[in-house]
Amino acid sequence: MEKIMKRLLKILLPLILISSVLAGCGSTTNTAEIEAPMEGVSTSIVLTDGLGREVILASPATRIVSLSPSNTELLYVVGAGDQVVGRDSFSDYPADASALPDIGGGYSEYNLEMLLSLEPDLVLAAEINTAELVQSIEDLGIQVFYIKNPLTLDDLYTTIQDVGLLSGHEDAAQQVISEATERVAVIVSTIENATTTPTVFYELDATDPTKPYTPGQDTFYSTLIQMAGGKNVGDAMETSWAQISLEELLIQDPDIILLGDSIWGITPESLVDREGWSTLSAVQSGNVFPFDDNLLARPGPRLIDGLEALAQVIHPEVFE
Known part of the structure; x- marks a missing residue:
């Protein structure tokens, strides 16, 4: 239990720090x-x-x-x-x-x-x-x-x-801002060529795979997923940082699953082995990917890297 709590603390502390980033x-x-x-x-x-x-x-x-x-x-x-x-x-x-x-x-x-x-x-x-x-x-x-x-x-x-x-x-700060602004403009412009809006489940922690943690509405995760051309499954939850039940996840049936907890060793292969997960569309189509959560969990300059990485995995067809 202590190990689990420490793991959750390390995940949730940065999230509390930025729970409202880009959301309002x-x-x-x-x-x-x-x-x-x-x-x-x-x-x-x-x-x-x-x-x-x-x-x-x-x-x-x-x-x-x-x-x-x-x-x-x-x-x-x-x-x-x-x-x-x-x-x-x-x-x-x-x-x-x-x-x-x-x-x-x-x-x-x-x-x-x-x-x-x-x-x-x-x-x-x-x-x-x-x-x-x-x-x-x-x-x-x-x-x-x-x-x-x-x-x-x-x-x-x-x-x-x-x-x-x-x-x-x-x-130097102004140069960083200018470069970031240009990168965001290119990403957004490229995403405009996408013709679909895939549903995306972003997993923060699945210590309990029957109710993994995910970012909900009014979070920067949700906003960046939307900017990257996707729809955040967690928006259906009532709180910003929530545990979603497997039953609800099966109802939402995401097109793409991103493993923010891959930094803890979670892999697409281990997810497939979870009871009840194999029928999800994302699993069936092989659209389960590890994702570097540090790109999103810190409200700093690497958020732009995070947006770009999200866009490329959600809409690889327009970045080819």
Whole structure:
């Protein structure tokens, strides 16, 4: 039971972090500005974070600690990897991040004593972190910028811009945004050539194969599946992250099954051996595929990779 709970925790923690990513039509309202420099006065950075607090840095941060995998990836993608001096336990990408001091936050509490010893001038928090944790860190005299879950791709781009500003890599951040925007446009344009809308079941965890976990409506998974030209089976569920019964899955009878839990060793072959699954259309047609869940479970730059991978597996005919 402990092993199962740990496994579910590692899956669901990142999902809680981004449960609303891309799902809504609203947007966050982070504001940013660089104060006009005066003679003899250093330019300062002024940003409103996800908690609505005005955060002021006298200059770009040079020693940064990340409290989430997505924040870590964002820092590296804008070119601030060398400025990251610590990270949470789940931050394992890019590979260089794994060598950074681990301050916890996975299956344990954050080690604030270790955090303090790293002498950061900025900590990037995420929505998985509580306001109480943010206050505890600030009580140590450390500046914290809280990044709220993006609701749309535009919000994601704003977050990239903010991270670039905070770390002194504005130009690189803008380049990342431009490239991402171009890639999304190409993907969406290509999908317009598709003539079908396959139903897609995305499996997050099947520790109990009679009721596997799947993302429901109002999740970024569902939105990205739709952008990739599919229809999410989980939209029939009442909650954003739910267990779907085998009976319901048989009724939905998906055209495609994507195994986000392939990182745990789940394979198309092992799925076929499950009792009651062999009659599903996706199984019968051989449309069961492993999928790298890390591309979708973190609200960072690799979401675009995730969208592209989804589109290619849902509509391979238009990408040939």
